[in-house]
Amino acid sequence: MSHTERASVANPEQAEAWNEGDGRHWVAHRDRYDEMMKGISSHLFEAAAIAPEDHVLDIGCGSGQTTCTAARGAQHGQALGIDLSAPLLEEARRRAKGENLVNTRFEQADAQVHPFAAASVDVVISRFGVMFFNDPVAAFTNIARATRPDGRLAFLCWRKPLDNEWITELGAVLASYVPLSGSLDNDGPGPFSLAASGRITDLLHTVGYTQISVDPVDEPMRLGDDVNDVLDFVSQMGLVSSLLDKADEETRAKMLHALHERLGSHETAAGIFLRSAAWLVTARRPGWAPDIETSER
Template sequence: MTEDHTTAPRAEPRQHAPAAASAEQAQAWNGDDGRHWVRHRERYEAMQRNFTPHLLRAAAIGTADRVLDIGCGAGATTRAAARDAGRGHVLGVDLSKPLLAEARRLALEEGVGNVAFEEGDAQVHPFPDAAFDVAISRNGMMFFADPPAAFTNIARALRPGGRLAFSCWQEAAVNEWLVTLWTAIAPYVELPDMGGSGQPGAFSLADPERVRQLLGGAGFTDIAVEPVAEPIHLGDDAEDVVEFVASLGLIRDLLAQATEENARQALAALHTELAGHQGPDGIALGAAAWLVTARTPE
């Protein structure tokens, strides 16, 4: 492309039906979960930072590209994409008002001017047709209540020959960070159902064949799903990580439902387990994701 895109494609003012099944996600990300991410933004970013170079490599963003960042959160990937698309523009979309406010603040603070942020649900958001060259997402695609609708809507927003690149978690059993946490506390609390492929949640896209079927059904071609394994940095030491984990909404609920003694033992067991993973740079555990790429037909 040679055209200089200096303004963001804007949503069209047409009517669209809200996705009722997304109400729970929107409530969480505009409530405690969203505020927790803002408070601990640097830690959350450190946890996922190693996946960003893989995502950007796969996206192959050109200097004048128009980029759509789905589930942009506080905008780390949006700003990274904007630096690659120096003469283009990046639109970050997320459900969370608190995270979008943080994203705008950071873009202004860092002087990244070729970005914009919109609150929206990618399943139904009225993106302009064929308005983007690339769509990206770092671990933000797994929570769709209606994945076929979401991927169809994203495909519509991409130009012919447009590119899609996103990461999503592989199954829970191969993610050391989650296995370590659950194994430590399992004797003392009742573990939640984290869902799996096809079920709403962090692991809904864990099956590569399902990913291929969803994207193919949405009209994408040249679909590729490749494994990516990276360590994620959880914190400085066991005490630091346990304090953070105990502040997570899901873990707070589990501990609140346990007896006081079982809650204490669960955190003590987690501290002991994490201490065994202490390294010179803190505590890092393995994470396994899929890197997914596809194109819209020419």
């Protein structure tokens, strides 16, 4: 039986995606994604304010960069990274071992249903890993239960697609050739499910968080060195590759040429950059939480 089959999963479609094409793409381009997220990640860790003794939970840890950063901050504590993707977790464990981080653990788990020890972590973080739940209320209730009274939550999630140049530039080109089926900007599981700040606030209030703050963060993302490098990368991304696959050979060639032209307009001596727009969300678990039991570390 595979790791995926053993894990308790409430979001099977996401588990399938991240254990197959999406997960393999992130593993293949680990260093590129780390570079793309570098600027925006600094906001997350400043807000999380991880202390040396903290126990940190990283939701949707991917290939482990954020978990390893948390572990270095919590040098006398521990960082636990969880993700649905076995390929990404394998990469994360390799990274932690290479960095000799003995206070780091990784588990294949779905945060919506995983039986975390109650009140066992001081800080919960996530870099774009909390937008994919079928039932966000259940998921954040479970995450809150794992957090100690007065514990902290800090995460990044994307704002609207139209606010994100990395979406609008690629999408505008592709839409000229094939219909963009469905909407990225909706409440269902997906990268933009928490794009509305009011939805975030209502959700966290519902599950009992206090001191909720939702602040905009805008950072350029470096997609790669030059046009050919970036075109090869983006053409393998799930959203782009699925649209390319819908086209016949002639149309596909035209789409790739148009993408090449559009990306070229953003090329600089330092590489190709497109703007990103996210929410930085912080909140606290109430200091008095009678519904959870404090666990021993």
